[in-house]
Structure formats: C-alpha cells, structure tokens
Amino acid sequence: MQYQWYPGHMTKAKRQMQEDIKLADLVIELVDARIPVSSHNPDIDEMGKNKSRLVLLNKADLADEAANRAWCQYYKDQGMFAVKLDARNRSGIKEVQGVIQEACKDKIERNRRRGILNRPVRAMVAGIPNVGKSTFINSFAGKACTKTGNKPGVTKGKQWIRLNKNAELLDTPGILWPKFEDEITGLHLALIGSMKDENLNMDEMAMELIGVITEKYQGLLAERYQLDESLERSVVLEQLAQNRNCLKKGGGLDYTKAASLLIDDFRSGKIGRITIELPG
Ligand code: G4P
Numbered sequence: 001m002q003y004q005w006y007p008g009h010m011t012k013a014k015r016q017m018q019e020d021i022k023l024a025d026l027v028i029e030l031v032d033a034r035i036p037v038s039s040h041n042p043d044i045d046e047m048g049k050n051k052s053r054l055v056l057l058n059k060a061d062l063a064d065e066a067a068n069r070a071w072c073q074y075y076k077d078q079g080m081f082a083v084k085l086d087a088r089n090r091s092g093i094k095e096v097q098g099v100i101q102e103a104c105k106d107k108i109e110r111n112r113r114r115g116i117l118n119r120p121v122r123a124m125v126a127g128i129p130n131v132g133k134s135t136f137i138n139s140f141a142g143k144a145c146t147k148t149g150n151k152p153g154v155t156k157g158k159q160w161i162r163l164n165k166n167a168e169l170l171d172t173p174g175i176l177w178p179k180f181e182d183e184i185t186g187l188h189l190a191l192i193g194s195m196k197d198e199n200l201n202m203d204e205m206a207m208e209l210i211g212v213i214t215e216k217y218q219g220l221l222a223e224r225y226q227l228d229e230s231l232e233r234s235v236v237l238e239q240l241a242q243n244r245n246c247l248k249k250g251g252g253l254d255y256t257k258a259a260s261l262l263i264d265d266f267r268s269g270k271i272g273r274i275t276i277e278l279p280g
Pocket residue numbers: 058059060061062085086087088089127128129130131132133134135136
C-alpha cells in the first residue's frame with residue numbers, strides 16, 4: 001500500500017509547532033493507546049527535548065487495560081510522565097491536572113527561587129491527526145475556563161486557556177504527521193482509521209488485524225464470529241465472509257466487505273479491547 005501526505009502541510013505544521021513549543025514548559029503528546037509506536041512522530045522528541053513531557057495514551061477505552069498499564073510504565077521508565085485517558089468520556093482528566101503540576105515541579109520551584117510566584121505553567125498539546133487532541137482540549141479546559149487572550153510574545157491569534165491558577169493550555173494543538181517508517185506503521189495507522197479508507201487495501205488490513213488478534217487475543221474472533229482461528233489468515237477471512245453472508249452482486253464471496261466489517265467492529269471496540277502494539 002502507498003501512503004502519502006502533502007509535504008506543504010507538513011512543513012507548515014511543523015514550523016508552527018516549533019514556534020509554539022518555545023512558549024511551553026510542558027509538551028503533552030497524545031498517542032493512540034492501541035498503537036502508541038505508530039501514532040508517535042519522533043520529531044517531537046527533538047522539538048521537545050528541553051521540555052517536560054507528558055504522554056497521554058488516549059482512546060484507552062478501546063485498548064487492552066493490561067497493555068495501557070504496561071505502556072504507562074514504559075514511558076515512566078523513559079523519564080516521561082504518562083496517563084491513560086478516555087478524552088471522550090473525561091475518564092483520566094482529573095489525573096492529568098495533577099500530573100501537569102508534578103511534571104512542572106522543577107520549573108515552578110525555579111520560578112519560586114527567583115521570586116516569581118503564581119506564574120502558571122504553560123502546556124501545549126500535540127499529536128498526529130485524529131488522535132483526540134481537540135476532544136482532549138475541550139474536555140480538559142471545559143466551558144468554565146477563561147481564555148487569557150493574547151499576551152506579548154505570543155504568536156498573533158494564539159490563546160492560552162487558564163486551567164486553574166497554576167496552569168495554562170495553548171488552545172490550538174500542534175499537529176504532527178505520522179511517520180511511515182515501514183509498511184507496518186502505515187497498516188496500523190490505517191487500521192485505527194487514521195487515513196481515508198478509499199485508497200486503502202482493506203483485505204491487507206484485515207489480514208494484519210486477524211494476525212494480531214489470533215496471536216495476542218486468542219478466542220476473541222472465535223467467540224464473536226465463530227471462526228476457526230487455527231486456520232490461515234486468508235481462510236479466516238473467507239470464513240468470516242461466509243458466516244456473515246458477505247456476497248458480491250454477481251455471486252461469490254465478497255472478501256472486501258468482510259474485511260470492512262471486521263475493521264469497523266475493531267475500530268468501534270465491538271471485538272474487544274485490543275492493543276495492536278505492545279511495549280518491548
Ligand atoms: P484530533 O483533534 O486529534 O484530530 O482528534 P479529535 O479530537 O477530532 O478526535 C477524533 C475522533 O476520536 C473523534 O471521533 C473523537 O470523538 C474520538 N475520540 C477522541 N478521544 C477519544 C477517546 O478517548 N476514546 C474514544 N473511543 N474516542 C475518542 P469522530 O468519530 O471523528 O467524531 P464523533 O464520533 O465523536 O463525532
């Protein structure tokens with residue numbers, strides 16, 4: 001499969017982010033909890049290298065709970081802060097408030113020693129498209145928060161949202177573009193719905209998904225679709241087409257329809273809570 005982004009947009013977004021990041025004490029990166037590796041763009045490591053880092057494993061409601069915990073530990077081992085989150089249902093939001101203070105403790109202490117009191121720490125949100133940045137900002141900032149307006153040194157049009165007396169959040173997130181380092185990264189991003197389905201090979205995506213689920217989450221496919229998981233992936237897909245009566249107009253099994261059905265069920269969490277990429 002070929003994956004393409006538009007270099008013009010990417011360059012502009014990156015430049016914008018480089019500017020914004022200078023104003024922040026803390027970089028809050030959202031990744032998709034189902035694919036924390038593929039939904040992370042390593043450029044942010046370079047851009048945020050002198051900042052505190054908080055990783056939010058968003059859409060944790062769709063991911064495997066044990067894997068969420070393992071990932072949180074993984075990031076902590078790397079010296080970052082991490083929280084699992086369901087931004088849509090606001091689950092985990094409270095914890096984020098506390099962790100922001102914790103992550104900026106050194107900065108607050110430095111300010112205090114220099115006699116600067118009550119200066120809120122500033123955080124900016126970043127992540128690849130569709131990872132839940134806007135949902136998070138809305139859930140987190142809530143309606144009650146006031147925008148603090150433009151301030152000197154802030155790019156025109158930028159607004160800081162006062163979260164509480166200790167923290168402010170930049171209202172526009174930084175957009176990172178996925179980095180397709182290999183075919184698998186592209187496949188995984190496609191599976192979670194990060195790319196327009198029109199140009200994708202659904203059969204190939206379904207095969208990858210069947211492989212992951214039968215290997216790491218044995219029994220889930222057998223239970224939901226009455227499939228024999230010991231068979232080859234292509235045969236499993238064929239069985240699914242049969243069991244769900246996916247037929248082409250002129251007759252014969254419609255594998256692509258079966259693949260779409262499987263992928264839709266995965267994306268909406270109907271098959272179960274599945275993490276495609278595990279740490280280590
Ligand atoms: P972005 O700014 O990073 O591009 O992402 P955005 O907030 O627009 O969220 C993308 C999609 O992900 C939205 O769904 C949003 O509701 C969903 N989403 C965000 N956070 C979570 C989460 O923690 N769990 C789950 N399950 N979903 C989440 P959508 O289908 O595009 O819109 P809608 O169905 O909400 O209208």
